[in-house]
Structures are given as C-alpha cells and as structure tokens.
Amino acid sequence: MEGLKGIMLQGTSSDVGKSLIATLFCRLLVQDGINTVPFKSQNMSNNSYVTTDGFEIGRAQGIQAEAAKVEASVWMNPILLKPQNDRASEVVLFGRRVDSLSGMSYRSDFYNTAKKAIETSLNTLEESFDAIVIEGAGSPVEMNLLDRELVNMMVAEMADVPVLLVSDIERGGVFASISGTLSLLREKDRSRVKGIIINKFRGDKALFDDGVKWIEEHTGLPVVGVLPKLSHHGIEQEDSLGVKALKAGRGDPSKALKIAVIDLPYISNFTDIEVLLDEEDVSLQWVRRPEELTAQPDLLIIPGTKSVIHSLKQLKQNGWQKAMKQLHEDGAWIMGICGGFQMMGTELIDPHGVDSGIVHLQEKGFNLIPSKTIFEEKKTVIRRTGVILPMEKQPVVSVSGYEIHLGKTIVEPSFSSRALIVYENGEKDGIWAPEHRVIGTYLHDIFREKEARNYLLNEIRVSKGLTRTMGEDPKEDVYDDLAEKLKPYLDWEKIREIMGLPV
DSSP: OTTOEEEEEEESSTTSSHHHHHHHHHHHHHHTTOOEEEEOSEEEOSOEEEOTTSOEEEHHHHHHHHHTTSOOOGGGOSEEEEEOSSSEEEEEETTEEEEEEEHHHIIIIIHHHHHHHHHHHHHHHHTTOSEEEEEOOSOTTOTTTGGGOOSSHHHHHHHTOOEEEEEESTTSOHHHHHHHHHHHSOHHHHTTEEEEEEEEEOSOGGGGHHHHHHHHHHHSOOEEEEEEOOSOOOOOOOSHHHHHHHHTTOOOTTSSEEEEEEOOTTEEOTHHHHGGGGOTTEEEEEESSGGGOSSOOSEEEEOEESSHHHHHHHHHHTTHHHHHHHHHHTTOEEEEETHHHHHTSSEEEETTOTTTSSTTEEEEOOOSSOEEEEEEEEEEEEEEEEEEOOOTTOOOEEEEEEEEEEEEEEEOTTSSOBOSEEETTSOEESEEEGGGTEEEESOBTTTTSHHHHHHHHHHHHHHTTOOOOOOOOOOSOHHHHHHHHHGGGBOHHHHHHHHTOOO
16 A cells, blocks of 8 residues: 555544544545545444445444545445344445354454455555545454454554554543553554554643653653543544443433433444434433433433344333333323334334344334334345425425334334335335324434424424424534644644655
C-alpha cells in the first residue's frame, strides 16, 4: 500500500473512544482536502449499517464513511460478527451472512478466509483513496489471541501504517494501561506506535500537564492529544458498552413523556432509540425486568435483537408476559421494532433453525397483534424510503431507514389496523393501530428524521393529554461540529507528520 497514507487507532481497552476519534480523523482529513476512507477489518457488533447497494457492515464504519463524505461499502468492513449468544456469532462476510460459528470454529476454520478478505479490501481501497483511517478493536495485547488476531497489529502491518494508542482517562489507571500495553507489545509492533491520545478528560487540561510529561518521558512517545469528555456529541454509539452509557441517569420523572425500553439480550441497532434522548420532554428508561420501572410508561419499546426467540423466552422468564399485558391495559402504548415487532405477534416459527438454532421451533409471542412470523433462510438487507400512512387530516410524513431481518410477518386482515409505512415501490410495512395503542415496524432508524419522530411521538402525546411539540432541530452537520470542538485539543500537525502528510 505504498500510495495510501494512513493511521491506525488502537486502544488500551474496549470503549476508550476509538470509533469516535476515527470519525473525527475522517472529517478532519476531508476538511484538509484529502480523499479519505475509514476501515475496520473485523467488527463485532449487532449494530449494523446498510449500504446503498444492500449490504451489511458495522454501523461505526457507515458513520465514519458519512464523516469522510464517501459512500459506505463492504470494503470498509469486510467482516462483521453479530453475537447470537455467549458462544456463537453470525458471520457476515463482504456484507452477506455466510454462517454461524463458535469462537473456536471461527479461529480454526475461518481465519485464512478472513485474512484474505482483509487483504483484498485494503488493496481495493488503495485504488480509490489517498488516506485511510483504520480502527482497531479491544486491546492489541490480548495475549491469548495474538497468534491469530485479525483486528490490530496484524492489520497495521498489512496496511503498513503507524499506530496511535488511545487510552480513556475517565475510567482511571491511564498511566498503567498505557505503560502496560506498550510493555506487552512485541518489539516489531511496539515500533509502529508513534503517539498517544488521552480521551475523555474532564476539567482543566493544565492539571494534566505533569501527566503528559510523565507519559512522554516514560514511553518516549509524544502525547498528540488530550481530548475532553463530550457528553452529547451527536455521533451514534458503536457497541454494547456505548449502550450502557446511554442507559445511565435518563429516567427523569420531571419529563412529560415517559418512554421505557426493554434492554434485550443481544440488542441490535440500538441507535433506533438513541435519537430519542434529544427530545426535551422525554424521560427514557432502560429496563430488563418489569420491577425496574420507576413509573407507568406512556410508551414501551421492544427493540431489535440478534436472537429473537431466545430474547422472547428470556423476557417471559423475567415476567414481561403478564407485565406487558397489564401495562397495556393501564394505557401504555407498545411499539416493536424489527425483532420486537415479531415478538408482539401471536406466534413465531423457525422452520430452518436460522434464528434459534433449533429446526421447526415454534414459540408463542406476546399476542398484542394477531400476526405470525416465519423465519426465512434468506436475509432481508435493504435501505427504504417511503411515507407514514397519515391519520385523518394529518399530513403525509416521509420516512427513511433500513431493514435487516430474517423473518416475514403476516398480520390477520381482520385486525382493525393499517400498515404503518408505504415504501416507494408500493410495498407496505408494519402495524399502525392507535385505537389499540400498538405500533410495529421492520424499519430501523424510524425516529432518526425529525418529521417522522414528531408524528409518532405526538400521536402518543395527544392521547395522553400532553402538548404536541415541534421536536429538536438536528445540528446542521454533526461531523463538522465534532471537528470544531475537538481539533483544538489535538496536535494535528504532528498527526499529519506521523501519517506522512505534508504539514
């Protein structure tokens, strides 16, 4: 990759902020006029992004492509692992589901295929771009995995790029984590590390000047950034650790519209919910069990999950069958998105075992809508644009998003409801039954656009005697806003020098 300048961001642990910083770097390089592409060899996440040509990659790389102002493609994330349980993951290769493998099977049987896919992707990207921003995963010194790793130093070597090490000061132990990581690296890998970024710093940066001095003296590496903690940067979270941060301290009883979200095992595409945090009158609470509810919700959301039947069974064990019925009788609206929509029905059937791993498995749903879901072997992965079917005297509202699912849901025609959405090609999706206070859809990102979010939430507000709102206006460009906020805390000239770019 002689012609492609690059940088790789590796972390002292997971959730240190690599994804956000990679997104930042993509936008900063584009602002410098450099044709830039993001890359992550292997992403483990149930949070997906659908490309315009109907392929599935990690959401983080899709967001980074937006920051780089390029169209997302499978070459930016050739391998996506979607955890189905504690032992197995669905393997998505070049945007298509190929198998479900255990960790051991993946390492022993899929390693060479994965390595070749990474090499092919890097070579393909080199043909079209001038700079690459590569995101690592976890830590580069997971000693039990080093012999067959596919996400950190092996990729840096394959792409022949320098590495910046990112550490999160908020969690404590930043000096030990940096020193320990560097000391455990093999010599050839240690020589690739050219700088350090401290992330999530709170308070007066001058208070950390002595810390910067210590790090530079003890490692021989420059600290090229001390980035502040940004609570509301507007960039979507990347993985399950990010979700946990979203769940803390959002159940504000003073807020008018109370929304509860069931925290499913193996939750997928949680960014469907994240945007609701921007609504000023919304109290958002994540709950695993009914007894965790702090108030009667106006809206209960069942989000998507990678393992629908497994999650459904666990929800029943946790008491949601009875609790959901009672909440509904007490006036709560219930909304299901993707897997949550499937659970709301009467029955779920898995003839091929593609969802559950058990052939011909059948499971009763929550019986909130008279529908049957049949899981199919072919996966639906598609972007969608359409309109929400309006109520009487309501305006037509446009909506867009994407579908990623295995099942097909059939609703009994006798149910007094209508489809929620009509797409451009005339296909219909979901359930829209205000008289029953139920909403269901396969469309992810349904709340992302202001008009669609306002329309749905305002129907609930009015039914609860609350005032309609106009909703929050999105920032003009969250990526430019991120760059403006964080660039002053980086030694950007030094980073460009490390990348081999003119300064």
